[in-house]
Amino acid sequence: MSSNQGAPQQLPLGVSLRDDATFDNFYLSGEDANRQVVTALKDFASGQSPEPVIYLWGESGSGVSHLLQSVCQGAEEAARSFQYLPLKDLMAMDPAVMLDGLEQLELVCLDDLHLVEGHPEWQEALFHLYNRVRDSGGQLLLGARKSPRGLDLALADLHSRLQWGLVFQLQPLGDSDKLAALRQRSRLRGFDLPEDVAQYILHRAPRDTGALFQCLETLDRASLMAKRKITIPFVKEVLGI
Template sequence: MSRTRSNPLPKQLSLSVHLNDEATFDNFFIREGQVNAQVVATLKYQLQPMGEQFVFLWGATGVGVTHLLQASCLKAQQEGACSQYLPLTELVGYDPEQLLEDLERLDLVCLDGLQAVQGLPEWERALFRFFNVMRDSGRRLVMAANCGPRELSVNLPDLQSRLNWGLVYQVQPLRDDDKCRALQMRARARGLELSDEVAQFIMHRVSRDLHELFECLHRLDDASLAEQRRLTIPFVKQTLGL
């Protein structure tokens, strides 16, 4: 569980939900003036007294929605606040009432993958009640799905209205040149030097999905450390089997 202060939830299920330490706002590549920059600014400010109480993020797989939710929880921890990240695609089989019980006592809750529970009556009823208690307690909530709130197949009208309570953002995908820069930024954070030539080589031979690109970088980092070698094209070809 991703809580920080001692704030026991006696009826909360024991879950194996862990945050990725690399999922920080500093590790999320943005261009100033773009929508993604507004998203990051909103999430960074959310726990402040005048911050948004409800934020809904949506976007296709690989654009960084999960990264942003986990970054929100990590930032909350750094600020001494209590937070919880819940990936609903992995938790859809749990009892939703039991899963959400007492979470309004936390400062921030992030619900990822709402599309996994759309149309399920027990989940829709539980989420509707949860929205109401979060509103009444003044806590912060971030929700995410692979489509906008109006496109979710929600059968409970009251829940559909709740999903549009706050700010709604579509997280924008990166252009290929920005993916190269994001890969280089992540490499620098690991203490690696990734030249433009090598970054372009990886981009043209590996899936352009950012998650897969970062997984490749993780493999290169481990191999570079083990063999004490720089990231050259021959080394990348050898390590990744290209």
């Protein structure tokens, strides 16, 4: 996290950004509806967007977390102060303490927002953070698996606040795009994944893109260690599928 003088320092939570969570690594097909989303988020990352709040949602594996971290990578490149907070790792902690002082940053990215359902203390803390960030002139990026209207929140004021900002829904990839995304990701990792191997992985591994990319990462490491090419027999041996 880059920081201004007086801004909170990096939280000692083991929270870090994935090196491969960049805009360049996010697959877009030729006429992908997600292109508009990525363009808006690039402007948001660099500080060129006039929007104070963006709410990004999509089903598991659609790339919400990837894009939130991409925005943080972009903010770091632009020398902006920011913090990425994945709520899935923080729900057991005191929200008032966790969110204190974040309004001093230029950009706050909160992931897994749907997890605050059933947690009134988190909802109240998020409501106050939302107001503090807006009052300070900062920007807030929120990621969730549900739309703001679809969230089941006890705090009506938070529910209404979440619907004020710009809302984007990520569209999931179809099978042909998942295949292309796998091959693109392999090239970015420095090797070419044959189409028949990619097809084999797609039809036997878990279907969401996050799981598919994790399979690819596992295969890449195993291939380097064994000094073997990634073939269907090698996939069977390493992944057991």
